[in-house]
Amino acid sequence: MTTQSPALGTTGTEAGPAQPESTPEGRRATPPKLARGQANWAVKIFLAVLCLLWLLPTIGLLVTSFREPDAANSTGWWTVLAAPFSNWSVENYRQVLLEEDFGLAFLNSFVITIPATIIPILFAAFAAYAFTFMKFFGRDFLFILIVGLLVVPNQVALVPLLQLYAQADLVGTFAAVWLAHTGFGMPLAIFILRGYMQTLPRSIIESASVDGASHFTTFWRLIVPMSVPALAAFAIFQFLWVWNDLLIALLFLGAGDNIAVTVRLAGLIGSAGQGWQLLTAGAFITISVPLLVFIALQRYFVRGLTSGSVKG
Amino acid sequence: MIKIINAVLAVLAGVGGAMVLYFVLNFAVERLPGKWEYRIKPYVFIGPALLVIGVFLIYPAVQTLVYSFANDDSTEFVGLQNYTELLASEAFRRTLLNTLLWIIIVPAVVVVMGMAVAVLADRLGARSEKTTKTIIFLPMAISGVGAAAIWGFIYATRPDTQDQIGLLNAIVVGLGFDPVAWLQIDTAKLNSLLLMVIMIWTQVGFAMVLLSAAIKSVPEETLEAARIDGATEVQTFFRVIVPQIWATVITVFITVLIGVMKVFDIVYTTTNGNFNTNVIAVQFFNELFTNGNNGYAGAIVIMLMIAIIPVMAYQVRHFKKQEAA
Numbered sequence: 001m002t003t004q005s006p007a008l009g010t011t012g013t014e015a016g017p018a019q020p021e022s023t024p025e026g027r028r029a030t031p032p033k034l035a036r037g038q039a040n041w042a043v044k045i046f047l048a049v050l051c052l053l054w055l056l057p058t059i060g061l062l063v064t065s066f067r068e069p070d071a072a073n074s075t076g077w078w079t080v081l082a083a084p085f086s087n088w089s090v091e092n093y094r095q096v097l098l099e100e101d102f103g104l105a106f107l108n109s110f111v112i113t114i115p116a117t118i119i120p121i122l123f124a125a126f127a128a129y130a131f132t133f134m135k136f137f138g139r140d141f142l143f144i145l146i147v148g149l150l151v152v153p154n155q156v157a158l159v160p161l162l163q164l165y166a167q168a169d170l171v172g173t174f175a176a177v178w179l180a181h182t183g184f185g186m187p188l189a190i191f192i193l194r195g196y197m198q199t200l201p202r203s204i205i206e207s208a209s210v211d212g213a214s215h216f217t218t219f220w221r222l223i224v225p226m227s228v229p230a231l232a233a234f235a236i237f238q239f240l241w242v243w244n245d246l247l248i249a250l251l252f253l254g255a256g257d258n259i260a261v262t263v264r265l266a267g268l269i270g271s272a273g274q275g276w277q278l279l280t281a282g283a284f285i286t287i288s289v290p291l292l293v294f295i296a297l298q299r300y301f302v303r304g305l306t307s308g309s310v311k312g
Numbered sequence: 313m314i315k316i317i318n319a320v321l322a323v324l325a326g327v328g329g330a331m332v333l334y335f336v337l338n339f340a341v342e343r344l345p346g347k348w349e350y351r352i353k354p355y356v357f358i359g360p361a362l363l364v365i366g367v368f369l370i371y372p373a374v375q376t377l378v379y380s381f382a383n384d385d386s387t388e389f390v391g392l393q394n395y396t397e398l399l400a401s402e403a404f405r406r407t408l409l410n411t412l413l414w415i416i417i418v419p420a421v422v423v424v425m426g427m428a429v430a431v432l433a434d435r436l437g438a439r440s441e442k443t444t445k446t447i448i449f450l451p452m453a454i455s456g457v458g459a460a461a462i463w464g465f466i467y468a469t470r471p472d473t474q475d476q477i478g479l480l481n482a483i484v485v486g487l488g489f490d491p492v493a494w495l496q497i498d499t500a501k502l503n504s505l506l507l508m509v510i511m512i513w514t515q516v517g518f519a520m521v522l523l524s525a526a527i528k529s530v531p532e533e534t535l536e537a538a539r540i541d542g543a544t545e546v547q548t549f550f551r552v553i554v555p556q557i558w559a560t561v562i563t564v565f566i567t568v569l570i571g572v573m574k575v576f577d578i579v580y581t582t583t584n585g586n587f588n589t590n591v592i593a594v595q596f597f598n599e600l601f602t603n604g605n606n607g608y609a610g611a612i613v614i615m616l617m618i619a620i621i622p623v624m625a626y627q628v629r630h631f632k633k634q635e636a637a
Contacts, residue, residue: 039435060479061461074475076476076478107316108319115323118327126357126358127361130358134354134357142358142362146365148627149365150627151623151624152624153570155593159375159609160375175326179368182368183368187369215357244454246577246580247577250597250601262455265458266457269457269464270581276468280465283458283462286458286461287453287455287458291450295446305518305521
């Protein structure tokens with residue numbers, strides 16, 4: 001994700017035909033593949049150490065965010081282990097939310113992220129429907145173009161877009177980032193949704209059209225409800241991507257009233273000399289939303305990631 | 313409070329506007345006489361999507377190519393001068409070298425570590441496997457900026473007269489050495505490597521999830537057959553499992569590779585490319601935003617784009633093969 005890309009720096013570049021039921025969970029019904037439950041102590045220790053290393057940085061952040069400013073600035077966070085039940089405080093959170101405008105940035109990030117997630121899904125679902133169930137001139141060519149665009153870096157579009165926005169007086173507006181994220185997310189969204197829609201039984205669409213349903217009705221009443229797993233997978237993907245994005249928010253919104261939470265946090269890191277503890281509270285607020293979304297919806301997300309690409 | 317109401321209104325306006333667009337277009341096209349309705353309708357469905365792709369990706373990409381041949385404020389064509397100047401500059405060559413190191417090291421390490429965790433965690437009990445995987449996967453949800461903040465508490469440096477608040481230096485000092493300014497030391501690319509660790513930390517989970525699903529879908533019979541023939545676990549892994557999941561390995565590798573080529577947040581928020589840690593996306597940002605040089609910025613991303621074209625070609629070829637199958 002980070003980055004990502006996508007993700008989070010990542011783009012699920014090969015999410016081919018999605019298979020709703022072929023999740024890792026689904027497969028576990030078959031007998032264990034390798035040697036389930038046969039880990040020796042070396043494997044167990046290795047994984048335990050790895051998990052500890054993986055968690056340690058985040059634990060440090062979390063602990064520091066609840067320490068008193070003086071303590072956080074003068075001693076390491078691990079020193080609380082000596083006296084684990086004293087000197088906790090939520091002062092950092094209070095200060096960062098009220099005095100450092102993090103509350104506003106936090107709110108802004110929702111205003112940025114929700115439409116920047118829903119609009120591309122809407123556009124992409126219609127387009128994917130047309131690519132899957134309609135015949136029209138240029139269909140195959142256009143789709144190949146979209147496949148090619150999957151790997152194009154966003155940076156290639158930024159200089160002219162900045163000028164375009166300046167002319168249209170859109171710099172600093174939410175609409176500017178919604179539209180940019182809609183455009184940048186579109187190829188992947190269409191690709192994932194079309195891959196999924198292709199696995200839906202065609203007979204249903206045909207019988208709907210015999211019954212006199214228009215494409216518009218078929219789309220809303222049949223295809224959208226049936227495509228929920230793919231829609232959800234992409235929605236989570238795009239939500240994480242937009243919430244975590246720094247570059248686009250920095251360029252198009254900057255540090256004005258509509259500042260995004262990532263930009264605000266980057267600002268705090270830049271001036272961290274005097275306020276480590278504020279930085280930690282800010283960072284934890286920033287990462288809490290994607291972490292919650294991620295933990296709550298992990299199954300959909302994993303399903304989205306693994307669909308198709310497993311088949312290769 | 314007013315801010316929250318404004319926020320809700322903004323969200324509703326954005327989402328509602330997009331919905332209304334389709335209803336109006338569809339309403340209009342359904343009024344067309346018989347045949348025309350069916351000819352036009354597909355374009356109504358793909359129209360908005362194609363429009364945003366055109367306006368936000370294709371047009372700007374072409375424009376960027378044009379700007380890359382023009383001067384800093386895009387008023388005059390200068391031919392290949394931006395490219396030659398950049399390539400001749402010591403700083404940009406260091407940026408290229410750093411980016412190349414990221415490209416060589418990060419995707420490979422991510423794939424190997426993701427594979428190791430996938431294979432080893434598969435041998436744990438079902439519950440421990442799930443816990444292990446969730447812990448490794450979690451950082452994927454954390455932004456580059458958030459990750460940089462988190463790792464700041466690992467790499468932080470204080471003068472040796474004070475207590476260290478960075479974990480790494482606390483260990484170093486505890487062992488009796490002087491504190492080290494980790495992110496300022498470019499000997500043996502130390503600081504770049506430490507920044508790569510942050511990226512690896514966020515990406516291993518992604519590789520693990522995809523590879524684990526692939527490994528679990530390897531047919532049991534092929535493993536049985538190998539075992540009956542007397543293959544060891546290691547032989548079974550490299551000769552039976554790896555060939556069958558190779559397509560997934562490539563997918564993961566390419567996805568991480570593309571992410572690494574564009575890496576921005578981590579470097580921007582930790583060093584901003586100073587101390588010889590610059591990478592392409594950060595230098596692009598600084599040329600565009602700090603130096604206001606559209607020509608250099610354009611030339612940098614076009615070079616990035618050229619580096620990505622082979623991946624794009626692979627992608628398209630792979631897709632065509634899959635469609636034909």
